[in-house]
Amino acid sequence: MITRILAALLLTLLLATPANAARCGGDFNTFIAAMAGEAQAAGISRGVIDAAFAGITLDPAVMAFDRRQRGMFHAKSFEQYAATRVIPARIKRAKSLMVRHAQLLSRIERQFGVPASLLMAIWTLESDNGTGDMGKLPVVRTIATLAHDCRRTELFQRELIAALQIVQRGDLPLRDLIGAYAGEIGQTQFLPSSYIKYGVDYDGNGHVDLRHSVPDVLASTANLLKVSGWQAGAPFGEGTANFQAMREWNRSEVYRKTMVLMAERIAGP
Numbered sequence: 001m002i003t004r005i006l007a008a009l010l011l012t013l014l015l016a017t018p019a020n021a022a023r024c025g026g027d028f029n030t031f032i033a034a035m036a037g038e039a040q041a042a043g044i045s046r047g048v049i050d051a052a053f054a055g056i057t058l059d060p061a062v063m064a065f066d067r068r069q070r071g072m073f074h075a076k077s078f079e080q081y082a083a084t085r086v087i088p089a090r091i092k093r094a095k096s097l098m099v100r101h102a103q104l105l106s107r108i109e110r111q112f113g114v115p116a117s118l119l120m121a122i123w124t125l126e127s128d129n130g131t132g133d134m135g136k137l138p139v140v141r142t143i144a145t146l147a148h149d150c151r152r153t154e155l156f157q158r159e160l161i162a163a164l165q166i167v168q169r170g171d172l173p174l175r176d177l178i179g180a181y182a183g184e185i186g187q188t189q190f191l192p193s194s195y196i197k198y199g200v201d202y203d204g205n206g207h208v209d210l211r212h213s214v215p216d217v218l219a220s221t222a223n224l225l226k227v228s229g230w231q232a233g234a235p236f237g238e239g240t241a242n243f244q245a246m247r248e249w250n251r252s253e254v255y256r257k258t259m260v261l262m263a264e265r266i267a268g269p
Contacts, residue, residue, distance in 0.1 A: 024153035028058050031148050035160060044164045051174055052140045052164055059145045062137070065181040066146060082258045085125060086265055094124045094266045104215055108202075112222035113232025119218050121262035122188055122249070130187040134211065135180030139163050139192065143183040159183055162192035171199070171208045186210030187217045190224075198224040224248060236260060 022034035036049050098105065098120050105116035120129075127134050140163055147156035163183065167174050172185075179185040185195055190210055199208035202219035209216050228248035229241070236242035237260050238253075246256045 022147075022153075022157055024148055024150035028148055032056060032144065035144070035147070035157065038157070039161055039164050042161050042165075044161070044168050048164055048168050048174075052167065053144075056141055056144060058148065059137070059141055062142050062145045062181055063149060066149075069181070076254065078254045078257045081254050082261055085258055086262050090124050090128065091262070091265045093129060094120045094262075097123075097129055098266065101214065101218070104218065108219050108222050112219070112226045112230070114222040114225050114230055115236075115263065115267075117263040117267035118225075118236060118259065119221055120266050121259050122221055123218065124266070125259060125262055126189045127187045130214070130217070133180075134178075134186060134189070135184065136178060137181065139177045139179045139183045139185060140174075142179065142181065143192070146182065156183075159192050162196045165196050166192055169196075169208075170206075171195070172211065176211060187214075188221045190220070194224060195220075198227060236263075 022031055022038055024031070032053055036053060039049050040046065098116055102116075105119065108114070108119065109116055123129050140160070143156050143160045143163055147153055147160050149156075163177060166172055166185075167177060177185070180189060182191070184191055187210060190199070195208065195210060198220055199210060200216060200219040200223050201208050202215035203209075203213050205213075208220065210220060225245060225248070229245040231242055231245075234240065234242055236246065238257055243256060243260070246259065249259075250256055
């Protein structure tokens with residue numbers, strides 16, 4: 001009797017547990033079917049799921065790039081890395097854009113407390129102020145590929161659901177949900193979960209558009225830092241609380257020091 005009761009209890013628990021059945025590795029189609037169930041349980045419509053997953057396949061180029069890129073910032077010193085990023089042409093363009101968007105940047109700085117020079121630095125480093133390469137890969141396929149890989153499957157399963165939420169909310173149509181090799185989207189390269197968590201509709205059109213709307217891009221970037229503990233008016237160089245808050249943007253100390261240097265050069269004469 002006790003054995004049967006325990007067996008029945010175990011079966012009940014198994015049936016009650018959400019099908020965290022999207023197991024990494026194995027057959028990709030089976031994995032995608034399980035992810036479709038997870039997405040539907042998260043409130044994504046069947047129409048969005050079917051459109052996003054239609055004909056989806058693994059992308060071997062994404063996997064190759066991911067294995068090659070991990071540890072990129074550890075391979076170079078700050079001086080070596082910054083020398084290839086903080087260059088005169090970028091600084092000149094950023095200074096010009098800071099003048100053009102002075103009113104917008106001033107409004108954002110008053111609301112979120114993040115200096116215009118740092119926002120310009122991030123915008124410049126991430127996509128050359130929207131003129132550079134923001135990525136050309138379908139985000140859903142890219143993230144599904146990384147989620148299927150067993151090294152960081154939980155992370156990218158969450159990102160995959162977030163990518164579908166971007167479409168569900170109407171922020172970007174599926175055809176515009178394109179990005180870089182880790183699924184980063186837009187002019188300051190937000191992962192989908194950051195897009196959902198920190199995105200701000202700053203141009204007031206009812207959508208958070210981090211690919212095309214400069215107000216949305218800059219305000220969302222500032223919002224990420226503010227929510228992460230940014231202290232308005234305080235310094236943000238290495239060793240400060242604001243430098244630590246910038247970890248939510250990028251955990252690499254080399255990259256954050258490069259952000260600071262770029263901001264200093266943009267703000268300077």
